[in-house]
Amino acid sequence: xxxxxxxxxxxxxxxxxxxxxxxxxxxxxxxxxxxxxxxxxxxxxxxxxxxxxxxxxxxxxxxxxxxxxxxxxxxxxxxxxxxxxxxxxxxxxxxxxxxxxxxxxxxxxxxxxxxxxxxxxxxxxxxxxxxxxxxxxxxxxxxxxxxxxxxxxxxxxxxxxxxxxxxxxxxxxxxxxxxxxxxxxxxxxxxxxxxxxxxxxxxxxxxxxxxxxxxxxxxxxxxxxxxxxxxxxxxxxxxxxxxxxxxx
Numbered sequence: 001x002x003x004x005x006x007x008x009x010x011x012x013x014x015x016x017x018x019x020x021x022x023x024x025x026x027x028x029x030x031x032x033x034x035x036x037x038x039x040x041x042x043x044x045x046x047x048x049x050x051x052x053x054x055x056x057x058x059x060x061x062x063x064x065x066x067x068x069x070x071x072x073x074x075x076x077x078x079x080x081x082x083x084x085x086x087x088x089x090x091x092x093x094x095x096x097x098x099x100x101x102x103x104x105x106x107x108x109x110x111x112x113x114x115x116x117x118x119x120x121x122x123x124x125x126x127x128x129x130x131x132x133x134x135x136x137x138x139x140x141x142x143x144x145x146x147x148x149x150x151x152x153x154x155x156x157x158x159x160x161x162x163x164x165x166x167x168x169x170x171x172x173x174x175x176x177x178x179x180x181x182x183x184x185x186x187x188x189x190x191x192x193x194x195x196x197x198x199x200x201x202x203x204x205x206x207x208x209x210x211x212x213x214x215x216x217x218x219x220x221x222x223x224x225x226x227x228x229x230x231x232x233x234x235x236x237x238x239x240x241x242x243x244x245x246x247x248x
Contacts, residue, residue, distance in 0.1 A: 031118040031247065032069040035060065036138065036161065037106065038127030039074035041081035043195050049130065050081035053088060054233045055123035055155050056103065057096035059240035063121070066244050070102070071117070075135050077108030083125050086233070109137045114144035119247045121240070124156030124182065124233075129196055132161035139164040146173060146226070151246035155221070155230035155239040156182045163203055175208030178224040180231040186216050 037056060043049050063070055074080050080103040088096055114120075120142065122132070132138045142165045145152050152173075154162060159181040165173040184201040187193040201211055213231055214220040221230040221238035228246055230239030 030067050030069050032071060032116060033063050033247070034112060034114075034117040034120045035063075035070055035072045036109075036120055036122045036132065036141075037072060037074055037080045037103065038125055038131055039076055039078070039080055039106075040127035040129075040131040043126065043130060044197065045195055047195060048081075048084065049126040050083040051086075051103065051123060051127055052125035052156060052233055053082050053086040053096065053100065054092075055125065055158065055236045056080075057088075057092070057099040058236040059121055059123065059153075059155070059243070060099040060102065061095070062237065062240040062244065068118075068244075068247075071112070072102050072106045073109055073112050074106045075109050075131055075138065077106055077111070079104050080106055081127065083127070086125070109135075109141060112141060114141055114148055114150070117145075117150070119151035119153070119243065120145050121243055122152075122154040122158035122161045123236075124154070124158040124160075126157055126192065126196070128157045128160045129198075129200070133163055133197070135161075136164070139166075142173070143167070149226065151226045151228060151243055153228040153230075153239055153243035153246075154181075155236055156232050157200060159204060159229050160200055163207060172207040172209075173227070174204055177209055177227050178212045178222050179204055179209040179227070180212050180220055180222045180229045180235065182232055183211075183213050183216070186232060189216055 037051050041050050181200050184199045212222045219234040221235045223242045228242045
């Protein structure tokens with residue numbers, strides 16, 4: 001065998017080893033999850049609002065424990081406002097310290113591409129009703145997750161981000177789906193029904209969703225295909241669990 005052929009075979013072997021190494025690294029790369037949160041700090045009336053911390057921190061920690069990389073985004077980037085009513089206990093504050101820190105510097109939606117993530121999780125807080133519910137860029141991004149057959153999760157007021165989302169065929173994303181969300185009765189119970197641009201449960205029903213709910217403030221989450229939704233803050237853990245099962 002000529003020296004040239006030996007050199008060529010050696011080169012081919014080195015290339016094969018190199019490509020195998022890249023494939024191995026890619027296989028070991030943890031999946032990335034996008035967590036989309038509100039950037040709204042005021043209601044239309046001027047009352048303060050924002051993200052409900054539990055609905056971000058609990059899923060964040062569950063996703064981290066499951067080994068996922070997490071990117072946090074808001075419509076315009078920067079800090080996500082935390083609703084003062086969701087102030088944690090001292091024990092929660094210690095456990096949620098890292099999660100809360102991630103809210104201080106989020107990515108803008110313009111920098112996000114659905115193809116870079118295995119799924120999207122949308123926490124609530126009344127702030128979602130005043131920005132994500134009407135954000136065309138957010139609706140388009142969520143549509144891309146649906147088109148790419150990737151899990152979409154939302155908890156409490158998080159499903160408000162779904163009301164403008166259409167499938168590629170033009171039908172509402174939630175049409176015909178079992179959906180849990182903050183109920184009209186729960187909204188009345190916290191005396192904020194008059195402050196909302198719409199009642200979330202009613203809006204979802206109008207879009208053709210099949211509302212699946214329990215008694216006020218009970219923990220409850222439901223999965224319908226790649227759509228995972230939770231009823232209220234207490235449902236954060238259950239929603240995250242179903243989401244993680246869907247992503248695997």
